[in-house]
Amino acid sequence: MTTPATTDQLFAGLSSFPDDHRGSPLPTWPMITTRIMELRKRRGLMVALVAVDIGLPAIYLAIRLIAHAVAPRSYGPAGGYEVFSNLVAGVMFIFGFIMAATLGATAGAADLNEGVFRHSVVTGRSRIALYLARIPAGLAIIVPIMAAGVVMVCAVCVFAAPTRLSYQGVTVPSGLSHTQFVSWAEENYQTVDCQFPYRGNASFIPPCGPFAGGGEVTITKGGTTLKKGTPAQLKALAATVANENYQTYSQTFLTPPLRLMWQSGLWLELEAAVGFIVGLGLASLMGSRTVPTVLMVILEIVLTPLLAVAHIPHMINVQRAVVGVATANVEPHGLPAVFGGQGPGANGMIHESTTWAVIVIIGWLVVWTALGAWRMATRDV
Amino acid sequence: MTDVLSEVAPPRGTDDSLAVETHGLTKRFGGRTAVNGVDLVVPRGCAFGYLGPNGAGKTTLIRVLLGLTHADAGTMKLLGHSVPAHRDVALARVGAIVDEPRFHQHLTGRQNLQILAAAREPAATARIESALDRVGILHRANDKVSKYSMGMRQRLGVAACLLGDPHLLILDEPMNGLDPAGMADMREMILSLVAEGRTVVLSSHLLDEIERTCDAVAIVDQGRIIRQGPINELLAGSSLEVEIDCDAPATAQSLLADNSFGATVTVLEDCLHVSLPAGTPRDVVAEVNRILVTSGVSVYRLQENRATLEAWFLEVTSRLGDTQ
Numbered sequence: 001m002t003t004p005a006t007t008d009q010l011f012a013g014l015s016s017f018p019d020d021h022r023g024s025p026l027p028t029w030p031m032i033t034t035r036i037m038e039l040r041k042r043r044g045l046m047v048a049l050v051a052v053d054i055g056l057p058a059i060y061l062a063i064r065l066i067a068h069a070v071a072p073r074s075y076g077p078a079g080g081y082e083v084f085s086n087l088v089a090g091v092m093f094i095f096g097f098i099m100a101a102t103l104g105a106t107a108g109a110a111d112l113n114e115g116v117f118r119h120s121v122v123t124g125r126s127r128i129a130l131y132l133a134r135i136p137a138g139l140a141i142i143v144p145i146m147a148a149g150v151v152m153v154c155a156v157c158v159f160a161a162p163t164r165l166s167y168q169g170v171t172v173p174s175g176l177s178h179t180q181f182v183s184w185a186e187e188n189y190q191t192v193d194c195q196f197p198y199r200g201n202a203s204f205i206p207p208c209g210p211f212a213g214g215g216e217v218t219i220t221k222g223g224t225t226l227k228k229g230t231p232a233q234l235k236a237l238a239a240t241v242a243n244e245n246y247q248t249y250s251q252t253f254l255t256p257p258l259r260l261m262w263q264s265g266l267w268l269e270l271e272a273a274v275g276f277i278v279g280l281g282l283a284s285l286m287g288s289r290t291v292p293t294v295l296m297v298i299l300e301i302v303l304t305p306l307l308a309v310a311h312i313p314h315m316i317n318v319q320r321a322v323v324g325v326a327t328a329n330v331e332p333h334g335l336p337a338v339f340g341g342q343g344p345g346a347n348g349m350i351h352e353s354t355t356w357a358v359i360v361i362i363g364w365l366v367v368w369t370a371l372g373a374w375r376m377a378t379r380d381v
Numbered sequence: 382m383t384d385v386l387s388e389v390a391p392p393r394g395t396d397d398s399l400a401v402e403t404h405g406l407t408k409r410f411g412g413r414t415a416v417n418g419v420d421l422v423v424p425r426g427c428a429f430g431y432l433g434p435n436g437a438g439k440t441t442l443i444r445v446l447l448g449l450t451h452a453d454a455g456t457m458k459l460l461g462h463s464v465p466a467h468r469d470v471a472l473a474r475v476g477a478i479v480d481e482p483r484f485h486q487h488l489t490g491r492q493n494l495q496i497l498a499a500a501r502e503p504a505a506t507a508r509i510e511s512a513l514d515r516v517g518i519l520h521r522a523n524d525k526v527s528k529y530s531m532g533m534r535q536r537l538g539v540a541a542c543l544l545g546d547p548h549l550l551i552l553d554e555p556m557n558g559l560d561p562a563g564m565a566d567m568r569e570m571i572l573s574l575v576a577e578g579r580t581v582v583l584s585s586h587l588l589d590e591i592e593r594t595c596d597a598v599a600i601v602d603q604g605r606i607i608r609q610g611p612i613n614e615l616l617a618g619s620s621l622e623v624e625i626d627c628d629a630p631a632t633a634q635s636l637l638a639d640n641s642f643g644a645t646v647t648v649l650e651d652c653l654h655v656s657l658p659a660g661t662p663r664d665v666v667a668e669v670n671r672i673l674v675t676s677g678v679s680v681y682r683l684q685e686n687r688a689t690l691e692a693w694f695l696e697v698t699s700r701l702g703d704t705q
Contacts, residue, residue, distance in 0.1 A: 014578055015474070015546040018502035023469035030499035030506070038496055041487055115483030116493075119541060122447045122479070124472030125500040380450040 027133035035137035079160030081253040097275035101296035104279025185242030263332035281368030326360035400580035406455035417604035430591035430598035476547035482538025486527040512540040531558025592690035626682035
């Protein structure tokens, strides 16, 4: 150590008391940026975040790209609408939440566990401000990583999309209007009548299988007779089938639509933000990193899927108050439901209105933030 | 300072010349009282030792002062500001190490200081280099703290304290983990900080270091302050010990016992041990020698043992133990 007289003019005299609103609950910009640095320098955690949020879909897509390049007849294109929607709703939603919660738990409890929080407290800075600085800091890390993952998935799914649309196993031109779709069906009436699902008149048999040529079935006491259908009748049937199928067809794309991509991106960011903030609050409340992380994993992969589809008598509103159920109910149209089925409300998944879902999500964010802040403000350190 | 510290009785009123001032400060953990009605006064601009056996409540009192835990009763002021009401203002010019300095292991020393400086005023960031230089670890500032020795962490802890340009430093066992050279450096730095007008409160069990560094001390035991004041005044209340090596110890013992010094004389295996009451002037030692020599006792060696803080501490704490 050296004497102050020779090295340090900064300590030449006693400074006056600073007027920097140190008791304010609002964090300063330097507090946020240094907290970002503290989290960013956790190499293991950052590697895990990137590996799961970007690496996992990247590996999946890379395998599909290679498989399609090697054996295109056996393996379909790596990208496309279906791959996108399944990756977003099936992988990134759940794992994004878990990794964000892990980051939140680290941000909430690491400096407590490492005994560093007290050094920050003895600066006189508001404990609330010290806590709140972690929210923008954590979001500044998790949001770009998730965004990078989404952009990568979007890029592959767009550029490696199939060139022909396969609908019900039939190659159909993509992007047809309703009228164009009906016209196309009339031109390909035999394929449409046989391949597309139809819930209409059961007495008219499509021209396939044992009823080659198809036609109108008449059942009498003497038996069943088949009056062979004319081409006009079969075209009319194809038009009817096409009308029935258009809505589903119109939601089937070669590439994910731009609107769906950015909506999905925002939805995943919302899920990650919820995971981070709830993880942060829970870890700050418990003063531990591991247990909250485990609890968040259980919530996301065990409790939420169960509560999203189980119809428990008198508990329906409690189930709706689970944040995972709420975020699943605000997923963009065009994605398969994260917990099964074809979308919110389908396949037995508990439905809740968008308004109620938004209230639930905001409620979780506010309550867990408040609980974490309260505990950090009152905790003995 | 001496006047203030001489008062063992509870201080009354408030005084901005005090760095630390507590009245009836109490902290309980369940049924155990860790800090029991502490009245402590630490004047500004001195090095103040805070001594006590393990579990006496030293660290708890520091934690209460710094707002790391709440007090159950009593009032306190730091640098003239009431705490916790004006904790933010008071702590702006306080630097503290509580327990052992702990840092983010995955960050460098400099990065750790950047985090702590960010919680202070903007000027604190500008002090990082100077603080690192001052504690002698500027050359290791870019190494991860996980690679630091305990002594280097202590130095980094002191550097963290300096970021706020503190008027008051509270250092809990700052010598822990330091080698002799490091302890000498730390001592020198503490003295230089005091020379700048800062107040340093040292909590330590290294009595010799406290005696070399501090102007005044308080002794705490079982949550209560049992003595506080300037070291020289406190030691003046200790007995004066004299060792005598002579040819006739038994004769010498009877000669000294017959005098009115109030001496307690003990014959040991190889010498005579004379304990004179507190406040005995040094001239009495010369008088002891004169009595023995004029009585025909050959004195080969006569050694006055100056009262040390350690001896006084043990005397005070053992006396306390006797009464309990």
